[in-house]
Amino acid sequence: MGRIRQVRKEDGTLEPFREGKVVEAILRALVATGTSDRGLAEELAGVVVLFLDKYHGDTVPSLTDVEEMLCRVLRETGYGQAAERFTKFSQDRRRLEEEVVVRSLPGKEAGAIPGAPAEQVSPWSRDRLVQSLVRAGELPASFAEEVAAAVETRILQAGLLSVTPVLIREFVRCELMDRGLEAPSDDVVVGVTREEMAALVGGAVSEAPDRYIAGRALSGYALTGIHGEEVARAHLAGRIHVYGLSDPLKVERLVLPAGVLLPEDADERPVGDVLLAVRTQLDQVRSHVRASVVLPDLVGGLSRHRDAHADPERVVSLLLGALDFRDCYGMAGSPTPHLTVPLTGAAGASSRFLEVLLRRLSEHPEQGEWLPVSLALGAGPVPDGETLERTLNMASAREKTVLHILREEDCAPYPEERESPVPLTISLGRLAINLPLALLDAAGVGLQEALPELDAVAQIVRDAFHERFWYQRGGARWGLHGVVVGLGGGDKVQVNAQGQEVDLEIWGLAHALELLVRRGVVHPSRRPEAAARVLGYLDYLLGEEVAGVRFRVRLGGARDRGVRRLMLESLEGAASRYGIMDAQEMLRDESLDRSTLPVAVPLTSDRNRLLLEAPFAERTGPGLALPLAAFGAGDPGELLQRLRDETRLGLLTLSSRHAADDLFEVQEDLFS
Structure with missing residues (x-):
């Protein structure tokens, strides 16, 4: 800003x-x-x-x-x-x-537009309509602007010189119905303007016309038809953000183990045939997944192949080709494959293959847009300092590179014999929560009294996740069922209770903590502990069993610029509307929008212990991940081993932090 x-x-x-x-x-x-x-x-x-x-x-x-x-x-x-x-x-x-005037008729018509003067005739004002939509309709300011502009277009196209509040309300109702806020009586849930249609037919829109129109229709239906009015209003008011409304049939993220991707006779077949089979399997499921397909042990499985020992350069080239889903214009496909590279190979693995793969990945950092990479530190010995330093330096050349710290229970060895059916891990949906808006009324002598303010928004988020779950389980041929069928059916793969995940993004943790500090609920030196308790409370609420269904919640930070802007505007609007002065003063601090997770320096300080040992720490995602560089100088191997053995931290970032990233906020250590 x-x-x-x-x-x-x-x-x-x-x-x-x-x-x-x-x-x-x-x-x-x-x-x-x-x-x-x-x-x-x-x-x-x-x-x-x-x-x-x-x-x-x-x-x-x-x-x-x-x-x-x-x-x-x-x-x-x-x-x-x-x-x-x-x-x-x-x-x-x-x-x-x-030229246009608003004519309010006597009786119930009078004063139909909030803020209108007492006279029966008043000049047209888009600002007045926007204010009405924001205050009475509880819509985000940017969304209200969009609706008001569309209403003006309708008035211009009709050639009207005077309108009544009834007509304005009808125009607003039509625009809201087109956007899925309110279901129309004739079951029409979407409208595409002539300008949009001309752009689609003329090829000016990068997305295919059928997908664009289908996305508009599904977005309008998904909010009210799947999630219901309460979730829809929270979404449009900026309290939460529901991702994937244009693809409600798809799962958010799919974790595909090598036991599904690699043929059973992979060791005896040429590596080219093996990777062709991998690409075929990925093609079977890509249309059912929205964001990413995670490949946790594909590299580990290929590193055991005889060709990986004999000609690692060729195998790496074939692997990168099999995972390249870019279109003819070089744009990243959807979903994106997410490759995991182990820091150390398992028994029988080719260390040379792993070295070549990391070198090739570091030589082409632009690949990070279409092939995100994670390094995995398993339960075995940590690599020696020189090897680890070289590996981390190569990996950090790529944007969005992360390091997973795996515990022994997460490190299943590459199976000599495959279990059947193979268990899958699937994220059924992704939502973002406007945390400071949820805590806007928080007060009390301590955090324990303030945390219940999160109950209402947590209930909405939990309802949205469960609604998406039952919708996916309802038998549609796409999404969850499409993944299972595409991978060979229930005899080959299954999704059990342990494999059901949801992704929750947090926006404004720093804003929320600052608000609590200003109100005396949290002491300034206790921000890390307060962050752990707030996130832990949300993790507990959303992980509760409902109707026999329980999810594993993965916590991340809201990184989408558009979503962050909408949530900031919603927070500003609420603070202004209700005259909450401390919130308005807090919003002037621009640095708050560039920080998420407050930690003390050094990060191994006891002040961070509650945060690093929290159960959710092993399930943090991008946006709440701490950068390895923030842990300071020293032997990275010793540090990683200590983090693995003494904390529950599950994810670190390796790439450099940019000013606009929503990663972390480092505070001065107040204790020796």
Whole structure:
């Protein structure tokens, strides 16, 4: 977030500056010219904010300044047509405000729009409609902006010069129904605008038209049809975020052991045939998985093959080719394969093969986008210092590289004889939770009194996970059942209770802890302990058995930029709406959005013990993972062995930390 905090409207009043509004304005202009790319809109909005900071950082820019800068950025980045469409949209909006009036009829019509003056006739105001949607409808500000802009388009297309509150409500209702907030009476759950359809037919959208339209339809249905109104309202209000709404039939993540992927006679067959069989198996299940397919022991299994000893360079090339799901434009496929590389080979493994694989991976760090890699430290001896240092240096050249610390119970040896059916591990869904918003009313003399504030949102999240579970178990040919059938049926694979996982992302842990510190609930020096207790409480609530079903919860941090922006806007809106001053002051601290897990220095300090020994620590994911570099200097082998033997920490990051990453917050050690 930049230095620009406010913008001056045409009537001289000030309103908060929101980057999300810039994103929506750019996206709308791009869609009108045949480019539907939210990621591009977010990048361009970031450039707009950058230049506003440069030219207006010490002043309050006007709305005209913002619009002119937006047009300038679009033109100078090659999107001149989008700049023209944005200018037209701005002109249309001004024409609406100048020419269109809202006529409130006496009786129950009067005052139908919150904030409208007492007179029967008032000028049209998009801002008033947005405020109504945010306050009365409890919608996120960016979502309310999107709906209000669509309502204006309907008024313009109809050529109306006056509207009534009843008509405005009907327009709003239609837009909300199109987005799945409220099921319409005629069972229509999605609408695709003419501009979007033109972009799809013209090939300007990277996604195939059938997938795009199906995704819109499924997104609208999934919120209310699968999850219900309470989850839908929490999602749209920014209290939680449900991922995968456009693919509700798919499982989030699939862990595929080598016992499923490798043929039973793999040791006797040429390695090319073996990897062709691996690729065939992956192709069978990819259409049923949304995010990632984890391959925990494929490398370990291949390292035992005779060809891995004789010609490791060739085997590595074939392996990387078999896992390359990029399209003809070089874009990463979905889901992405996630490869696990053991730090030490098992009995009969080729150490040369592992060295070649790590070298090839480090030489091409750009592969990290389509082939994420994890290193695995097993229960055996830790490699010697020189070998380990060289391995970690090679691996850290790739972005998003992580190191898994496995305990003895997690390290099943590569089986000489395969069990049947092979147990699978599947994540059935992924949600994010707005933690500071859930704790906005927390108070009391201690954390024990504040934690029950999480009960309500935890209940919503648990309901959403269980609704997704029963939907998957309902017999659809896609998703969970599709995975089992694609891998040979129930005689070959099975998903038992131990293999059912869900992924919960935490946004704003640092915000939440700061809020608790400001209210005297948590002492500033006890942040690590407080973080452990908050996360442990959520882990306990979500792991409870409901109707005979229990999940293993994997905790991570919310890393998606769009989701983080929506949650921040929801928190800002709630703090402003209810006049919570300490929360508004806290939100001015921009560093909080770049930190997640508070720890003391050194990380082996006793102050971190509760955090490092918590049961959830072995199930943390990206966004809550600590970087190995943060543990300080020293022998990495000795440190890793100590972490494995004395803590429950399960994941470390190796790549360097960037300013925008949501990884960790290191605090000064207050004790000797």
